[in-house]
Every structure is written in structure tokens, then in C-alpha cells.
Amino acid sequence: xxxxxxxxxxxxxxxxxxxxxxxxxxxxxxxxxxxxxxxxxxxxxxxxxxxxxxxxxxxxxxxxxxxxxxxxxxxxxxxxxxxxxxxxxxxxxxxxxxxxxxxxxxxxxxxxxxxxxxxxxxxxxxxxxxxxxxxxxxxxxxxxxxxxxxxxxxxxxxxxxxxxxxxxxxxxxxxxxxxxxxxxxxxxxxxxxxxxxxxxxxxxxxxxxxxxxxxxxxxxxxxxxxxxxxxxxxxxxxxxxxxxxxxxxxxxxxxxxxxxxxxxxxxxxxxxxxxxxxxxxxxxxxxxxxxxxxxxxxxxxxxxxxxxxxxxxxxxxxxxxxxxxxxxxxxxxxxxxxxxxxxxxxxxxxxxxxxxxxxxxxxxxxxxxxxxxxxxxxxxxxxxxxxxxxxxxxxxxxxxxxxxxxxxxxxxxxxxxxxxxxxxxxxxxx
Amino acid sequence: xxxxxxxxxxxxxxxxxxxxxxxxxxxxxxxxxxxxxxxxxxxxxxxxxxxxxxxxxxxxxxxxxxxxxxxxxxxxxxxxxxxxxxxxxxxxxxxxxxxxxxxxxxxxxxxxxxxxxxxxxxxxxxxxxxxxxxxxxxxxxxxxxxxxxxxxxxxxxxxxxxxxxxxxxxxxxxxxxxxxxxxxxxxxxxxxxxxxxxxxxxxxxxxxxxxxxxxxxxxxxxxxxxxxxxxxxxxxxxxxxxxxxxxxxxxxxxxxxxxxxxxxxxxxxxxxxxxxxxxxxxxxxxxxxxxxxxxxxxxxxxxxxxxxxxxxxxxxxxxxxxxxxxxxxxxxxxxxxxxxxxxxxxxxxxxxxxxxxxxxxxxxxxxxxxxxxxxxxxxxxxxxxxxxxxxxxxxxxxxxxxxxxxxxxxxxxxxxxxxxxxxxxxxxxxxxxxxxxxxxxxxxxxxxxxxxxxxxxxxxxxxxxxxxxxxxxxxxxxxxxxxxxxxxxxxxxxxxx
Numbered sequence: 001x002x003x004x005x006x007x008x009x010x011x012x013x014x015x016x017x018x019x020x021x022x023x024x025x026x027x028x029x030x031x032x033x034x035x036x037x038x039x040x041x042x043x044x045x046x047x048x049x050x051x052x053x054x055x056x057x058x059x060x061x062x063x064x065x066x067x068x069x070x071x072x073x074x075x076x077x078x079x080x081x082x083x084x085x086x087x088x089x090x091x092x093x094x095x096x097x098x099x100x101x102x103x104x105x106x107x108x109x110x111x112x113x114x115x116x117x118x119x120x121x122x123x124x125x126x127x128x129x130x131x132x133x134x135x136x137x138x139x140x141x142x143x144x145x146x147x148x149x150x151x152x153x154x155x156x157x158x159x160x161x162x163x164x165x166x167x168x169x170x171x172x173x174x175x176x177x178x179x180x181x182x183x184x185x186x187x188x189x190x191x192x193x194x195x196x197x198x199x200x201x202x203x204x205x206x207x208x209x210x211x212x213x214x215x216x217x218x219x220x221x222x223x224x225x226x227x228x229x230x231x232x233x234x235x236x237x238x239x240x241x242x243x244x245x246x247x248x249x250x251x252x253x254x255x256x257x258x259x260x261x262x263x264x265x266x267x268x269x270x271x272x273x274x275x276x277x278x279x280x281x282x283x284x285x286x287x288x289x290x291x292x293x294x295x296x297x298x299x300x301x302x303x304x305x306x307x308x309x310x311x312x313x314x315x316x317x318x319x320x321x322x323x324x325x326x327x328x329x330x331x332x333x334x335x336x337x338x339x340x341x342x343x344x345x346x347x348x349x350x351x352x353x354x355x356x357x358x359x360x361x362x363x364x365x366x367x368x369x370x371x372x373x374x375x376x377x378x379x380x381x382x383x384x385x386x387x388x389x390x391x392x393x394x395x396x397x398x399x400x401x402x403x404x405x406x407x408x409x410x411x412x413x414x415x416x417x418x419x420x421x422x423x424x425x426x427x428x429x430x
Numbered sequence: 431x432x433x434x435x436x437x438x439x440x441x442x443x444x445x446x447x448x449x450x451x452x453x454x455x456x457x458x459x460x461x462x463x464x465x466x467x468x469x470x471x472x473x474x475x476x477x478x479x480x481x482x483x484x485x486x487x488x489x490x491x492x493x494x495x496x497x498x499x500x501x502x503x504x505x506x507x508x509x510x511x512x513x514x515x516x517x518x519x520x521x522x523x524x525x526x527x528x529x530x531x532x533x534x535x536x537x538x539x540x541x542x543x544x545x546x547x548x549x550x551x552x553x554x555x556x557x558x559x560x561x562x563x564x565x566x567x568x569x570x571x572x573x574x575x576x577x578x579x580x581x582x583x584x585x586x587x588x589x590x591x592x593x594x595x596x597x598x599x600x601x602x603x604x605x606x607x608x609x610x611x612x613x614x615x616x617x618x619x620x621x622x623x624x625x626x627x628x629x630x631x632x633x634x635x636x637x638x639x640x641x642x643x644x645x646x647x648x649x650x651x652x653x654x655x656x657x658x659x660x661x662x663x664x665x666x667x668x669x670x671x672x673x674x675x676x677x678x679x680x681x682x683x684x685x686x687x688x689x690x691x692x693x694x695x696x697x698x699x700x701x702x703x704x705x706x707x708x709x710x711x712x713x714x715x716x717x718x719x720x721x722x723x724x725x726x727x728x729x730x731x732x733x734x735x736x737x738x739x740x741x742x743x744x745x746x747x748x749x750x751x752x753x754x755x756x757x758x759x760x761x762x763x764x765x766x767x768x769x770x771x772x773x774x775x776x777x778x779x780x781x782x783x784x785x786x787x788x789x790x791x792x793x794x795x796x797x798x799x800x801x802x803x804x805x806x807x808x809x810x811x812x813x814x815x816x817x818x819x820x821x822x823x824x825x826x827x828x829x830x831x832x833x834x835x836x837x838x839x840x841x842x843x844x845x846x847x848x849x850x851x852x853x854x855x856x857x858x859x860x861x862x863x864x865x866x867x868x869x870x871x872x873x874x875x876x877x878x879x880x881x882x883x884x885x886x887x888x889x890x891x892x893x894x895x896x897x898x899x900x901x902x903x904x905x906x907x908x909x910x911x912x913x914x915x916x917x918x919x920x921x922x923x924x925x926x927x
Contacts, residue, residue, distance in 0.1 A: 043440070043443050044441070044442060044443055044472070044776065045442065045443035046435070046443050048435070048437075048443065050440070053440065053478070054478070057508075058474060058477045058478065059440060059441075059474050059477065059478040060440050060441035060472050060473040060474040060478070061440055063473055069840055070775065070777065070841075071473060071509070071775045071776075071842065103433050103435070104433050106433070107433035107434070107435075108447065109435065109445045109447050109448055111451065112625060113466075113624050113625055113696055113699065114623055114624060114625070115625060116625075117619045117620055117622075117623045117624060117625060118620070118623075119620070120620050123619050123620050123625075126625075127619075127625075127627065127628070127629065127798075130627070130798060131629060131779055131798055132779060134776065134778070134779060134798055134799055134800040135776045135777045135778040135779060135799070135800025136473075136775070136776045136777070136778075136800065137775065137776075137777055137778070138777060138778045138780070139674070139777060139780060139837050139838075139841070140837060140839075140840035140841065142837075142840070143836045143837055143839060143840070144511060144512075144513040144839035144840035145513070146513065146516075146517065147513045147514045147516065147517035148517060149517050149518075149519060150514075150517050150518040150519065185508075223507070223508045223510075224507065225505060225506035225507050225508050225510050226505025226506050226507055226819075226821070227505075228505065228819070228820055228821040229531075229818065230531055230818060230820050231820050231821040231822055235821065237505070237506070237821055239506070239508070239510050239514055243514060243517060244514045244515070244517065244518060246518070246821075259477040259478060259481075260478070261478060261479075261481060261482050262437075262438075262440070262478060262479075262482070264436050264438060264446055264482070264486075265436060266434045266435065266436050267434055267435065267436075268436060268437055269435075269437040269440055328434065359482075362477070362478075362480070362481035362482070363481075364477070365500070365503070366475075366503035366507045367503075367507060369500065369502075369503040370503050370505065372532070375499075375500060376495075376496065377484060377488070377495045377496070377498040377499075377500075378495065379481075379484075379485045379488065379495070382481060383480065383481025383482075383484060383485070384480075384481065384484070384499075384500045
């Protein structure tokens with residue numbers, strides 16, 4: 001069921017010279033997926049077909065030229081009437097890119113360090129050719145409008161990330177009377193809950209209402225782009241579409257969650273291979289089935305509860321779901337099948353129209369690392385996880401962390417950790 | 431047409447095989463593998479791939495989990511258009527100053543290989559200078575050479591610079607040295623078997639005042655006399671070279687078509703690999719903690735991995751050189767100054783030359799990967815080896831670059847970083863043997879331009895150490911010139927871009 005917050009009014013967007021009908025405000029990548037368009041662009045080196053993967057604004061799968069601007073993530077750009085959308089790095093088109101010959105010419109990959117260094121002539125030709133083939137997008141169509149002046153924001157507590165941990169932290173902190181601003185990069189908060197059938201958009205709306213009712217301010221479509229320890233006594237820079245906000249809170253709670261990860265199987269970048277959470281988001285947030293026949297490939301150590309819930313939800317929505325280890329994606333342009341290994345060890349080829357990949361999300365620790373917080377590598381919990389106490393205190397005063405950024409904990413534990421970190425952050429500023 | 435590939439970094443098309451290849455080549459820390467394969471340098475900055483690659487490397491190179499560290503988290507965390515940074519009001523200073531910037535720790539050693547007990551020549555610093563000297567020594571047949579590097583290859587300024595290579599200088603000697611260096615850069619890929627993506631797109635110095643014009647004209651005359659074909663371009667000629675430049679308030683520019691840019695990292699890999707093949711030893715992730723003379727002659731260096739005795743020592747540690755020299759009681763009159771730089775999203779080629787603006791110290795070029803890579807001068811700060819990044823840099827950079835090329839306002843910054851310039855009082859380097867400590871050689875103080883000079887200086891230095899030709903640079907730029915009070919060389923004052 002589509003989220004009630006998307007306007008039902010439809011618009012026409014233009015993709016590769018043809019009109020595509022889409023819901024107003026729907027992310028471009030979702031609208032194109034819904035219209036059956038899987039190949040959105042070509043990759044930078046081998047010109048391999050590329051499409052959306054994470055649907056979460058993090059990976060580099062859906063980079064397109066949108067509204068005259070290069071390299072925008074199609075999953076983060078809303079559809080508007082007449083919006084011009086083009087693929088990149090493809091001649092003459094995304095589907096028939098003659099330069100994909102590069103991929104075929106270098107089946108085992110190319111060692112760009114030593115390539116053609118044996119001959120002066122070939123080397124000179126290579127240098128010229130590589131220059132011409134380099135880059136992704138082209139310059140913007142128009143000179144950017146002058147941005148609004150950056151503003152300094154000084155709440156008591158700034159919560160970064162509006163998933164289960166961040167919403168809980170903001171609610172808890174605001175309940176005690178602190179001035180709290182929660183920033184979230186998506187148009188609506190909820191984070192991983194928006195892609196999780198056990199929660200979904202209604203649960204997100206409910207938790208958002210609670211946060212607002214407690215007095216927290218929510219700033220959506222805002223991305224924390226860096227913590228700068230040396231500027232103005234330390235600022236967290238946040239980019240909105242029109243300007244920068246420079247946060248100087250008394251305490252910061254990082255609830256940045258984790259990034260969707262791919263799995264290493266052959267042709268794992270084929271359009272139609274998407275993150276399981278991306279599939280969940282399509283289904284729950286936008287009411288679009290990821291596929292009629294879907295292979296769900298989970299890493300051996302990935303949390304099973306989400307995979308089971310997603311399988312159930314997809315099945316209920318009418319998709320056939322095959323849970324298996326994927327050895328290879330099939331399909332020249334986009335996924336048409338997969339070579340899989342069944343739980344009993346048998347290899348076989350199946351037809352499918354999407355492969356959903358579920359690996360433990362990688363903790364999104366960049367901002368914490370910029371504060372100087374320590375991280376520890378733990379493959380089972382998704383990668384480099386920030387270290388903190390049970391109530392979220394990191395090794396840097398005034399900096400707190402909760403939820404999956406501390407190593408995957410899942411939505412329930414993230415909610416609890418968020419509450420504790422929110423309370424602890426308030427004590428710290430009192 | 432596609433071939434089967436397992437992609438580990440979607441943004442840069444890095445395959446599983448590429449990671450194995452890097453590990454086989456000896457690169458096993460995440461920073462090294464990032465540089466060697468390019469993973470994590472694309473639009474997503476490692477969000478989708480770093481954890482997965484760390485897991486792969488831990489397994490394949492058998493590294494314990496607590497030794498694996500992520501690469502430095504660069505800002506902006508998400509690509510952000512330049513125009514947003516232009517709209518920051520410059521910060522009021524003093525009372526807003528942040529904490530003193532911390533020094534960056536280099537990753538710990540992951541390989542437990544021992545250091546040699548003795549070596550004929552010990553080079554401290556595995557940056558471009560140290561490696562160029564080591565390589566050229568091996569070419570001359572002197573192979574008992576050991577290079578010790580505190581971090582990974584390219585961890586210092588050699589891995590952090592903008593890759594500019596130019597012949598436009600204000601002293602005859604530097605013009606001559608750089609003309610020779612440009613020749614070596616042209617041949618580097620085939621001579622050393624590694625692509626450095628040297629592209630001679632020219633170098634354009636923009637003047638906005640009559641005084642700047644006079645300065646450029648004087649330099650052009652000097653350069654022409656020294657055989658470099660530099661010319662003065664009018665605003666309309668500038669426009670025909672780079673159509674996107676706004677020539678409002680531009681008086682003229684100096685342009686040399688033979689100047690160019692290169693990609694710094696492979697220079698280090700190329701020198702390191704060839705020097706190693708010829709017998710030199712390269713030891714990374716190893717810090718020199720003490721350095722002393724031995725009564726019987728020669729030196730002993732204490733490192734984080736054991737002691738090395740050496741007949742002769744070369745200090746080529748860039749901005750870290752004063753710290754190393756202090757270990758043996760030598761005071762170097764150079765200071766480390768942080769210089770910041772940034773890189774944009776990759777764009778199809780449109781910008782031929784490196785462009786620099788005299789007034790602001792702004793410079794930028796388009797790399798072979800299509801990124802606009804550039805920096806700008808900031809008000810001077812206390813000497814520091816800190817390499818952190820500041821918002822104030824992006825603010826100044828975006829204002830200056832969008833004034834010159836307005837269309838770049840909508841172009842996104844991918845990441846910013848910093849490295850230390852090694853500043854000397856007269857803008858010239860410190861070279862040659864120390865009078866008071868025979869056997870101790872210095873090679874530092876290059877004011878942010880050591881990289882482009884290294885191919886030639888490395889040759890000349892190796893020649894000196896091997897007892898062959900002694901080039902005039904060793905007589906012009908000794909340490910003693912500062913204590914004599916009589917600098918024998920004209921000041922080099924064209925240390926920008």
C-alpha cells in the first residue's frame with residue numbers, strides 16, 4: 001500500500017527521450033523501477049549496465065543526470081512535472097552502449113597501472129584514450145542559483161539519523177525538556193523501519209508523531225556532511241537542498257545506522273540485483289513489488305529475522321520467493337535469472353526478475369570517526385563499529401552513539417539503545 | 431557485451447580479482463588497498479564496499495581483526511555542491527578557534543618483517559624524494575639501499591598533492607630543473623612500467639591586476655630566456671582555451687602548453703617496485719625513533735622494528751624532516767604548514783590546463799579520472815603536521831573557483847584532505863651533506879613542490895651519493911647558507927599552485 005504522505009497526483013517525467021508517468025514526489029529510481037526500467041546508467045570503467053541497488057541514498061548504483069545536473073542519486077530525487085532524466089556514460093544509449101566492449105575486451109579485468117606501458121606509442125595512445133573515456137557526467141546545464149546563507153543552529157541535543165534509534169533518542173531527550181533537533185536524510189523519518197515488514201510506514205509515522213509530540217524538531221531531507229573539529233569550535237555541517245546549516249549542539253547523538261552491502265557473486269552489479277532493504281522499501285514505502293519471482297540471497301551470518309519477515313511479506317504480496325545462495329546473476333542487461341545453490345547444496349539455474357541481497361549492514365561511522373571516536377572491526381556485526389558504553393557514551397565527551405552504528409543490533413535493540421542514549425545525552429547537557 | 435565479473439566497488443568498477451592482485455603486490459592495509467585499487471574513491475566513498483573489502487582482506491591476508499583500521503573518513507560524507515559552501519559567512523576568528531589540531535597516527539605495521547642489521551645507504555622517508563633517490567641509486571649500481579617509511583606508501587605529502595608539473599618558475603635554476611623533470615615525467619610510464627597519467631594540458635596563471643601582469647611578464651621573459659615557451663594570453667585567448675572561465679576582472683594569464691599534471695600515487699609504486707627489483711629494501715609502517723653517529727663512523731638508527739646501522743643517511747622525510755634531523759641534533763630551518771585540497775565528482779573532460787589564480791593561490795585541474803582537483807591558500811597558521819580538513823577551506827575554495835568558473839557552482843565536492851608543505855625561509859630546498867656531520871645528507875624544504883622536482887632531483891642526488899657528477903644544486907642549497915647568513919641563490923617566490 002502506498003504511503004499516504006506521497007501525493008497521489010501523477011506527473012510526467014522524461015527518461016531517455018520518452019515520457020514516463022510517475023507519482024509526484026516519488027523518487028526517480030522508484031518511478032523508473034515501477035516503469036520496468038532497470039538499466040539506468042553505465043559504469044565508469046567497464047561500461048557495465050548499472051541500476052539502483054540500495055534505494056537508500058548511499059551506494060553509487062543509480063547515478064543519473066537529473067534536471068540538468070550530473071551524478072545525482074536517482075533514489076533521492078523526487079519526480080516533478082517534466083523532469084528530465086538521462087543515463088550517463090553510455091553511447092548511444094544505456095541499453096546499447098558500444099563502449100561496453102571494454103568489459104568484454106578485459107574479461108579478467110584490466111591492470112590500469114601497467115596497461116600499455118611496454119610501448120611508447122601504445123602508451124601515448126592509451127593516455128589520450130583514457131582521458132576521453134574518463135569521468136561520468138558532464139557539466140551542469142545552468143549556473144547554480146546562489147545558495148541561502150549558511151545558518152548556525154545551537155540546540156541542546158542534535159540527533160543524526162531518524163531510524164528506530166534516532167527517533168527513540170530524540171523522543172526521550174525532548175521529553176526531559178531539552179531542545180532537540182533530529183536530522184534525517186530521507187523525506188520522511190523511519191530509516192530501516194520503512195523497509196522492514198514488521199514495522200513499515202505506519203509504524204514510522206507513529207514514532208515520528210511521538211517524537212514531535214515530545215517537542216523534538218525534525219529536519220527531513222537534510223544530510224550531515226561532516227564534523228569539522230577545527231571550525232568555530234567544532235561544527236556539524238548539514239546540507240539541505242538550499243543551504244548549509246552549521247550545528248553546534250551541546251550533545252550529539254549519532255544514530256546513523258548501517259549501509260546496505262552487496263555480496264561477492266559473479267555479475268553482482270547487474271541491474272535487478274538490489275539490497276533486500278531496497279526491496280522492502282519498494283514494497284512497503286511505495287507499494288511496488290520488487291519482482292514476480294525473486295531470489296533472496298542472504299549472507300550466512302546476516303540476521304535471519306529480517307530475511308524471514310521480508311520473505312513472508314513478498315509472498316503475501318504475490319511474489320514467488322526463492323531463498324538461496326547466489327553463485328551468479330544471469331541476464332545481459334538486467335537480471336533474468338540466477339545460478340543458485342539450494343540449502344541442500346545442489347546447484348541449479350532459476351529464472352527470476354530480481355535478486356535481493358541481504359548482508360549485515362555496515363555501520364555508518366564516518367561522522368563519529370571525524371569526532372575522533374574509536375571504531376573496532378567486527379565482520380559479524382557489519383564492519384567497523386563505533387565503541388561506546390551501554391548508554392551510548394563514546395570515548396569523546398558529548399558524543400553519543402546508538403543503534404546499528406554501534407554494530408548491527410536490529411530495530412528492537414536499536415530502539416532501546418536510542419532511549420538510553422537520548423536520556424544520557426540530556427544528563428550530559430543539563 | 432559483458433564479461434563475468436564480481437564487483438566489490440561499484441563506483442570504481444573494482445573487482446574481487448583487483449583486491450587479490452593488490453594483496454599479492456604486498457598492499458594489505460586498507461589505506462594502501464584503497465589507493466592501489468581505487469576502491470572507495472568514487473561517488474559513495476566506500477559506503478557500500480569498505481566493510482566488505484576489509485572482511486575480504488582480513489581473511490585473505492590473515493590479519494587479526496583488531497589490526498584492521500578503516501581509511502580516513504573524508505568530508506563531505508555525501509557529495510555536496512560547491513555553491514552551498516560559498517554561502518558560509520567567514521568565521522569570526524579567535525574566540526571561535528577550535529581545539530589544537532591533532533597529529534594523525536599512521537596505521538600500525540601489519541607485516542612483521544625484520545629490518546636489515548646494516549645497510550650502506552639508509553634513506554629516511556619513503557615519499558617521492560626518498561624513493562626517487564633509492565631507485566636512481568640502484569640504476570647506478572648501488573643496491574645496498576634501505577628506505578624506511580613511517581606510514582604506508584603515499585601517506586605523506588607525496589600522496590596528497592595536486593599533481594601539478596610546471597616549468598613556470600621565477601629562478602633560472604628551477605626552470606631548468608623542471609624542464610628536465612617534465613622530460614622524465616613524459617617517459618616515466620614506459621621507463622618504469624607504471625602509468626602515471628601524465629597529461630600536458632598546460633598551466634595557466636591568471637592575473638587580475640596590473641601588478642600581477644608585470645610579475646607574469648617578468649617571469650615569462652626569464653622563462654623564455656631559459657628555453658621554456660611561456661606566453662602571455664589575453665582574456666579572449668584565455669576564453670578560447672577554457673570556455674567556462676569568466677574573464678571579468680581578468681587582465682591576462684601566463685600559459686605554458688608543455689606544463690601538465692600527473693597522478694602522484696603510481697610514481698611511488700613505480701619507483702618502489704623497480705628499486706626493490708634491483709635490490710633496494712623498502713620498509714613501510716616503520717618509524718625511526720633515534721638516530722646517532724657511531725664512534726667508528728657511520729650511523730645507527732633505532733626504528734620501531736629494530737636497529738639499522740648505516741654508512742650514510744639521507745633525511746628525505748618532507749615536512750617531517752626537522753623532527754628526524756632533531757634526533758641527531760641538527761636543527762632544520764623549515765616548518766610544516768598544512769595545505770588543504772579537494773576533489774570533485776568525476777566529469778567528462780572539459781578542462782585542459784591547470785588553472786591558477788595569482789591573487790588567491792587558487793589552483794585546480796581536471797585529473798585523468800575526470801575530477802576537478804584543487805586547493806587555495808588560506809591565512810597562515812601555526813606550523814603543524816596535522817592533516818585534518820576544515821570547512822573554512824571549502825568556503826574559500828568554492829568562492830574563488832566559482833568566481834572564475836561559475837558553472838562549477840553546481841558541481842559536487844566528493845572529498846577533501848590535507849598534507850603538509852615543507853616551508854623554507856628562502857623558498858628553496860635544503861640539499862647535500864651536512865658540514866658538521868659527514869655522511870648525513872639532507873633532501874627537504876621543497877615548499878610543496880618537491881613532487882614535481884623529484885624525478886630530476888632523485889637522479890642528481892643518486893649521482894652525488896654514488897660519487898659521480900656533483901650538480902650545482904648541492905652547492906647552491908646547502909644547510910650552511912642559513913647560518914652563513916649569505917644565501918647564494920635568488921629567492922624562489924613562485925611557490926603557488
